[in-house]
Every structure is written in structure tokens, then in C-alpha cells.
Amino acid sequence: MPRLFTGIEVPPLARQHIALLQSGLKGARWIEPSDLHITLRFIGDVSDADADRIVEALDDRVRLKSWAKPTIVPGELSAFGGEKPRSVHVSVKADVGLVALQRSHEVVMQRVGLKAEGRQFVPHITLGRFSGDVQPPQVVAYLSRAGGTVIQPWEPARFVLYSAGDSTGGGPYVPEEVWPLG
Template sequence: MTRLFTALEIPQPAAFHLSLLRGGLPGARWIDPENYHVTLRFIGDTDGRTADEVANALDRVYRPPFELKLKGFDCFASGRVPHSLVVRIEPTPQLIELQAEHERIMQRLGLPPEGRRYIPHVTLARLRGTTATDVARWLAEHGAFDGPSFAVDRFVLYSSRASVGGGPYIVEEAYPFAA
């Protein structure tokens, strides 16, 4: 079984900018900058046949390049327990349409629909034992975040091993956008 997801890569200059935010949060397991990405669709554990079907279906996605901007911090939680520190991505029509197309493709292949609302983001850290007060303090210390914009000219199909958060991720296929 291979664990798959589709995503947008974060270019090195933007990843470096994000890496400067690491530190100062108790219980945070910081994601390595080379593993930063914007998930489009988590696919999950798949057999070889399904993985091939996914890769082939994604090859038909035709989109022009577009720009994204890193803007604002957030913390995802289960109930009142924080589990992820993230930087939000400004949702553009191009991003939302691309993500929706990936969702439609996966459902046409017989995969179950994604149950969560799509919130474009880059995970900075996985949190364990971090209190809401710790997160609030970190957010207050770092203030409003207005990060760089970057060009998006392809999406990728990543594989990952079942592990405790944050990679390593392997690019299985890359799908360039139309020039």
C-alpha cells in the first residue's frame, strides 16, 4: 500500500521564509522546509492499481499557472486541543477550482469524498502537549503574518510513509501547467 496525496510545492525562497518562523513553541515538532506543501487532496493508502489510475487521471488536468500568497497564521485543533500550527494561503479562484477538480477526479475513481472543508495552508508544526495558551502566546509574539507570493506552475502526486507527521514525502509524478 502506498499513501498518496496531491499538492503544490513551496518554492525554496518561500520555504526559507517560513523556516525562519520555527521555534519557541513548547511541544511543537517543526516540519522540515523541504516538506512544506499545500495539500490539494489527501488520497490515502492505495494499492498499485488505484495509484496508477490516480496518476493517469491527473494527467488530464489542464490549468494555466497562477500565483499564491502566504497570509496569516492559524492553529487547527480537535475540540480544544491544538494539533497543528499553519500558515494560511490566500484562497484564489484558481486554487479553489484546482482543488475541486482533484476532488471530482478522486470521486470518479470511486474514492470516498473528503469530509473536511478545504482550507488551503502550509503546516509549520505538529503539536503534542501544546496548550492553547502556548499557541496564543506564540501567535501574539509573531503578530500578523504577511508572507511572500510565489508562482505555481505545476502540482505533484506525493507518496509518504505512515509516520509521525511531516514527511519524508516523495514526488511520484509532476504535472506541469499549460504554458
Template sequence: MPRLFTALTLPEDVRMWMTGLRGGLRNARFIDPENYHVTLRFIGDVDERVADEVAHTLSRIRRAPVPVTISGLGSFGNKKQPHSVWARVEPTPELMELQADQERALQRMGLPAEARRFTPHVTIARCKGATSREVADWLTVRGAFCAPPFVAEEFALLSSRASVGGGPYVTEDVYPLNLARAA
């Protein structure tokens, strides 16, 4: 039973730029650069029949390439226990519309709505055991981070192991974003 999600993968130069964020946070498990991505829609554990239907549904989405800007850092969790640090992805109209198209298409095929509000980001590390103070200090030192912008010309259907999160991920399918932009 695969655990599926859709994502924008990052070009190699952007992934390498982001490697400068690795380290300096005690008890953090940093994501390997080859696994950096912008999750668009978490689908979850599904059987093979549903996985095939998801792949077919996603193949019908038509969108133009999506400009992506990564700028700034943040954390998820609460004041007592942060659980991850991430790089902020600018929520452009193109990105938000692509994500909304996927959400609508997957709901039409009967999958439940995503419970969390879409916050575009790239997870840098999982923070099991890092204190709020340590995370705040890490963010303060690196908070002005920005990566070179790029244009995503495809999105991917990825699968992961259920165990720990953070990869390794398997690319199950890739969908081009090649609809001509309106003049």
C-alpha cells in the same frame, strides 16, 4: 501500499522565508522546510493499481498557473488541545478551482469524497502536548507573518509514510499548470 496526496510545493525562497517561524513553541514538532507544501487532496493508502489510476487521472487535469499568497497564521484543534499550527494560504478562485477539479476527478474514478472542507494552508508544526495558551501566545507574536507571493506552475502527487506525518515526502509525479489564461 503508498499513502498519497496532491499538493503545491513551495519554491525554495518561500520555504526559507518560512523557516523564521520555527521554534518558540514548547512540545511542538516543526516540519522540515523541504516538506512545506499546500495539500490539495488527501487520497490516503491505496494499492499500486489505484495509485497508477490516480496518476493517470491527475495527468488529464488542465489548469493555468495558480497565484499563491501566504499570509497570516492559525491553528487546528480545539480550545483544549490544538494539534497543529499553520500558515494561511489565500483561497483564490484559481486555487479553489484546481482543488475542486482534483476532487471531482478522483471521485469519478471511485475514491470517496474528502470528508474535510478544503482550508488551504501550510503546516508549520504538530503540537502534541502544547497548551492552548502556548499556541495562542506563539500565534500572537508571529500573527502578522506573510511570505513572498509566487505562482505555482505545477502540482505534485506525493507519498508519505503512514507513521507520524510531516515528511519525508516522495514526489511520485508532477503535473504542469500551463493552460493559457483566458484574455
């Protein structure tokens, strides 16, 4: 049973910049630079038949209408989890095109029979994840040392259907299918 999600790849120059930020936080499991991405729609574990239906639905959507290229505007470093930090990430501006792309992926997934995503879309690039042994003061110190990162905006040429192994998060992520944007 594959674990799937759709996403946008992070280009090489941005990956290099992010890789320089992936140190100095004890207990973090850093994401491999080659696996950095912006998740559009987490799909989860599905049967091979469902995976085929998802690919067909995305193929059909691309044939009927192309998706516009969003502008990806990376922002500051931040963390998810508050008092129980789970991860650090680079925020991404919720550009109108990016939000529209994510919403259309949500519609496609519901049409193939998947449940609606319960979480609000918060675009970001995860740098690292951690378990309960990382405390909020450590995360705050890391974020303040790393400062306001600057990664140049980009327009992605495509989006990807990724597969991931069974785990608590992280790669390796395998691009299974790609579709053009614009």
C-alpha cells in the same frame, strides 16, 4: 501500500522565511522546510493498482485540459484545533484558481472510485504539529510572538503527487509525479 496526496510546492524563498518561524513552541514537531506544501487532495493509503489509476487519471486530465496557474497568497499564522490545538500553519487565501484546482482534483479522485473528501478545503501551509501536551495559551503566545508574517505571493508552475510514510503526519514526502499548471 502508498499514502498519497496532491499538493503545491512552496518555493525556496518562502521555505526559508517559514523556517525562521519554526521555533519557540515547545512540543511542536516542525515540518522539514523541504516538505512544506499546500495540500490539494489527501488521498490516503491506496493499493499500487489504485495509485496507478490515480496517475493515469491525472495524466488524462492534463492531456484533455490544462489547469490554470493559481496565485498563492500566504496570509497570517494560525492554528487548527481550538481548545485541543493540533497544528500551526500559514493560512493561504482561497484564490478562485486555487479552489478550482482543488475541486478538479476532487472530481478526478471520485472518478477513480475514491470517496468524497469530507472536510472543507482550507488552504494552508502546515509549519508544525503537536500532540495533547501543547496547551492553547502556549499556541496563542507563539502566534503573538511570531506576529503577522509576510510571505510574497507566487504562481506555481506545477502540482505534485506526493507519497508519505506511515505516520501521524509529517514527511519525508516524496514527489512521485509532477504535472504542469498553465
